[in-house]
Structure formats: C-alpha cells, structure tokens
Amino acid sequence: MFNMGDDLMKQWTENWEKLMGEHLEKLVHNEKFINEMSKSIAATMTGKAMYSKLIDEQMAAMNLPSRTEMVKVLQKLTDIEERLIDLSERFEDYVEAQSRKPGAPEKKSRLKSRQKQNLEKSKAFVLNK
Amino acid sequence: MIGSLDTLVQHMDAVTEHFMRKTAENWGDYPRGVTPREEVWNAGNVSLLKFESPENAQGTPLLIIPSLINRWYILDVTEETSFIREFAARRPTFLIDWGYPGTEVGHLPLSHYYHKTIMRAIRQIRKMTGCEKVDMLGYCIGGTMAYVFSCLEPDLVDHLVLLTAPLSFKEAGILANYANTFPVEEFSASMEKMPGWMLAFSFQFIQPMGAYQKTRMFHQKCDNEGFKKLFNAMERWIADPVDFPARAYYELLTDLYQDDLLSQGRLETAEGRLVDPACRRARTLILNAAKDHIAPLTTTGLPVNDQGPVSQVTIPSGHIGITTGKNCKDACKKAIEFIMN
Numbered sequence: 352m353f354n355m356g357d358d359l360m361k362q363w364t365e366n367w368e369k370l371m372g373e374h375l376e377k378l379v380h381n382e383k384f385i386n387e388m389s390k391s392i393a394a395t396m397t398g399k400a401m402y403s404k405l406i407d408e409q410m411a412a413m414n415l416p417s418r419t420e421m422v423k424v425l426q427k428l429t430d431i432e433e434r435l436i437d438l439s440e441r442f443e444d445y446v447e448a449q450s451r452k453p454g455a456p457e458k459k460s461r462l463k464s465r466q467k468q469n470l471e472k473s474k475a476f477v478l479n480k
Numbered sequence: 481m482i483g484s485l486d487t488l489v490q491h492m493d494a495v496t497e498h499f500m501r502k503t504a505e506n507w508g509d510y511p512r513g514v515t516p517r518e519e520v521w522n523a524g525n526v527s528l529l530k531f532e533s534p535e536n537a538q539g540t541p542l543l544i545i546p547s548l549i550n551r552w553y554i555l556d557v558t559e560e561t562s563f564i565r566e567f568a569a570r571r572p573t574f575l576i577d578w579g580y581p582g583t584e585v586g587h588l589p590l591s592h593y594y595h596k597t598i599m600r601a602i603r604q605i606r607k608m609t610g611c612e613k614v615d616m617l618g619y620c621i622g623g624t625m626a627y628v629f630s631c632l633e634p635d636l637v638d639h640l641v642l643l644t645a646p647l648s649f650k651e652a653g654i655l656a657n658y659a660n661t662f663p664v665e666e667f668s669a670s671m672e673k674m675p676g677w678m679l680a681f682s683f684q685f686i687q688p689m690g691a692y693q694k695t696r697m698f699h700q701k702c703d704n705e706g707f708k709k710l711f712n713a714m715e716r717w718i719a720d721p722v723d724f725p726a727r728a729y730y731e732l733l734t735d736l737y738q739d740d741l742l743s744q745g746r747l748e749t750a751e752g753r754l755v756d757p758a759c760r761r762a763r764t765l766i767l768n769a770a771k772d773h774i775a776p777l778t779t780t781g782l783p784v785n786d787q788g789p790v791s792q793v794t795i796p797s798g799h800i801g802i803t804t805g806k807n808c809k810d811a812c813k814k815a816i817e818f819i820m821n
Binding site for chain 1: 523524582583584585586587588600603654657658661662663666667669670671672685686688689692693
C-alpha cells in the first residue's frame with residue numbers, strides 16, 4: 352500500500368518534470384517570446400539611461416562630480432596605465448636591442464653582480480689581512 | 481533600476497553564501513583552484529599565473545586562456561577533475577586570470593583582450609622560459625580568443641587546443657537567438673558593463689529545468705562525499721560571477737554573434753588589423769562536446785578559408801561537463817596527448 356503510493360508519487364513527479372521541461376523548453380525557444388523579452392530589456396535599459404542622465408544633471412546642478420564623470424576619470428586612468436605598459440615594453444625592447452650590439456656596455460644587472468663580487472673579494476682580502 | 485537590482489542581487493548572494501557556508505561543512509573552505517600557483521605578472525585586473533610544476537616538467541610552456549565570462553578555476557575545481565594539475569605535471573603551465581573587470585575597463589575593445597593582453601602574457605613567458613613559442617589551450621570564449629590570436633600571431637603559437645570554443649556563430653543555437661535580438665544599442669547607451677549576475681541568469685534561463693534537476697540530483701546523491709565535494713566546489717564557482725566589460729560585450733554580440741565576422745575572415749582588431757583565418761599555422765585540436773548547448777557542434781568548426789593542420793575529438797558530455805563531468809578525464813587525456821606529440 353505504502354509502496355504503491357511511493358510509486359504513484361514517483362510516476363507523477365516524472366510526468367510533471369517531463370511536461371514542465373517540454374513546456375518551458377518550447378517557451379524559451381519561442382521567437383515571439385524572445386522578441387518580447389528583448390523589448391522589455393530594451394525598455395528597462397532606456398529607462399536606466401534616462402534615470403542616470405537625470406541623476407547626473409542633479410549632481411552637476413549641485414556642483415558635484417557625477418558617476419559618469421567618475422567613470423570617465425577611471426577609464427582615463429586605465430588608458431594612462433595601458434600607455435605606460437606599452438612604453439615600458441618598448442623601452443625594454445630598446446635596451447635589449449642595444450645590449451645585443453657588439454661593444455655594448457654591460458647590462459645593469461650583470462654590472463651589479465660584478466660589483467657585488469668585487470666587494471666580496473675586497474672584504475675577503477681585508478679579513479685575510 | 482538595473483543598478484539597484486545589481487545591489488539587491490549582491491545582498492542575496494551574500495545571504496546565499498552564508499547559508500551555503502553553514503551547510504557545506506568542511507567544504508566551505510575549499511580553495512578556489514587546487515593547484516599551487518604564483519602570480520608572476522599583472523596589469524590592471526589581469527594577472528598571469530604560473531602553476532607549480534615538478535623540475536622534470538620541461539618543454540614548450542602551455543598558456544591557458546580561460547573564458548572571459550566566468551572564473552578560470554573551472555579547469556582546476558577539484559583534484560580529481562583538474563585539467564591544470566595534469567598539464568602542470570608535464571609542462572610549465574601558465575594561465576591568464578582575467579580578474580573581475582569593473583567599469584574602469586568598460587571602454588576597452590575585445591581586441592584588447594584577445595590580442596594585446598595575450599601578447600603581453602606571452603612576452604612575459606618568453607622572458608621567463610626563453611622559449612620562442614607557446615602551446616595554447618582556450619576554453620569557451622577563451623578558445624575563440626586563443627584562435628583569433630593564433631591567426632594574428634602565427635609565429636608564436638605551436639599547438640592550439642580549442643576546448644568547446646565557438647568559432648562560427650551562424651548556427652549557434654539558442655544563445656545566438658537571444659544575441660540576435662538583444663538590444664545592443666540600448667545596452668551600449670546605458671551600461672558600463674554586462675553584470676555577471678545577468679549573464680549567470682541568462683545561462684540558467686536557457687536551461688529552465690536545470691536548477692530543479694540539480695536539486696533533485698543533490699537530494700539523491702548527497703550521502704556520497706565525492707559528489708558533495710564536487711557539487712560544493714561547482715556551486716561556489718557558479719556563485720562567483722564576473723562582469724563583462726561593456727564595449728567588449730557589445731563587440732562580442734555584434735561582430736561575432738550577429739555578423740559572424742570571424743568565420744567570414746572579416747574580423748578586425750581595434751587597430752585595424754584583419755584577423756585572417758588563412759594565416760593560422762598552429763597545429764590545432766578541436767575538443768568539443770556532443771551535448772553542448774552553449775557552443776553546439778555546428779559552431780566549433782573552423783572557418784572555410786582556414787586550411788591549417790587540424791584534428792577533432794568529440795566528447796559525449798555538455799559544455800561544463802567536459803571540464804568536470806565523468807568524461808573530463810578523457811578530454812584532458814586527449815589534450816595532453818595532442819600537446820605532448
């Protein structure tokens with residue numbers, strides 16, 4: 352009796368899942384539904400743009416920086432950072448190319464390690480004395 | 481209104497996170513990405529990660545390009561399913577972590593990511609390893625980006641693995657239907673980014689019974705510790721959405737999904753360089769999933785004028801299942817065999 356109830360419940364759940372699955376699958380693939388959804392997203396976004404513009408105008412009236420202006424400043428900073436990365440890469444390439452030329456001065460890192468070696472040698476010399 | 485919704489969703493996320501932490505027990509502190517790693521370079525939001533490899537792991541370094549629309553650790557979500565762990569055991573392995581892009585990068589074009597950033601990462605890898613070329617693996621949109629890069633810089637890429645990467649968007653299934661009707665101009669005028677929660681919602685939306693089936697599966701298998709571990713790790717990954725920079729998103733929808741410029745060989749970078757598929761020389765493996773609803777099999781084929789070397793393996797799983805499901809080991813093995821030969 353109990354098992355029969357379980358089986359019925361299981362069968363009912365499976366049927367419900369299958370029916371719901373088919374119905375919702377059809378719905379999300381339906382072109383008309385997709386178009387309507389797109390229209391509602393468009394309307395929300397247009398509303399958001401208008402609302403943001405209104406807020407920006409109010410901030411400007413109070414002589415305060417608006418969100419749009421702050422974002423612009425952040426984006427300018429990103430541009431400057433990008434430019435700096437580009438320039439430092441070009442500079443590294445230039446230094447690399449120069450150091451490969453015959454008779455080029457030693458690389459700074461190599462020079463430093465040689466200076467360190469010399470310093471250690473002289474320290475050892477002083478200690479031996 | 482969308483801004484307020486964003487805040488509301490963030491609060492709801494925090495509540496969910498709190499609830500999950502209480503129910504996840506020990507798995508609550510499980511790391512996001514299990515393979516030990518260090519950040520070797522960064523620029524803005526983007527960083528280059530190097531994974532710990534044994535000393536005998538030599539050869540051409542592998543650069544992994546994850547998707548821009550979610551976090552990279554889907555490829556390293558647990559020890560049992562990790563692709564990265566397997567790669568790092570054999571090769572010096574690097575990955576571009578796109579981070580969490582905010583409004584400050586909303587004006588950067590898509591080519592900033594698929595050309596400039598990948599180029600910079602390869603520059604660092606070449607400096608560190610002394611290798612002239614790299615092998616690349618791209619997942620999802622990351623695969624599209626890796627492919628575009630291999631067309632732009634054919635001398636820098638040796639092997640290329642495209643893991644469920646859409647390349648031709650003409651018959652891209654349900655996502656293309658939504659992309660084609662998406663109000664891109666209204667989006668461009670009103671948003672500085674595509675919020676991550678909205679993207680996550682859209683992926684749930686196209687599989688309406690997904691959440692129900694997932695809950696039912698959890699109910700059936702929650703006594704299994706292995707399942708619980710993977711389920712928890714996956715839920716944490718799903719609950720970690722990433723915003724998509726606005727201009728890049730606009731270009732993704734218009735240039736790729738709506739106009740299908742890549743497969744026609746008409747895609748251009750922001751600097752005006754043409755992405756010509758005929759230029760690709762990297763040996764390429766297309767690793768696609770038979771039940772993929774995000775990048776269906778019809779989208780993963782190469783453009784017609786691409787005559788470079790290519791092989792293809794289809795794994796019987798879905799878009800996410802190929803990285804964490806029961807067939808993920810097969811997919812990983814195929815990728816490793818291809819890269820090592």
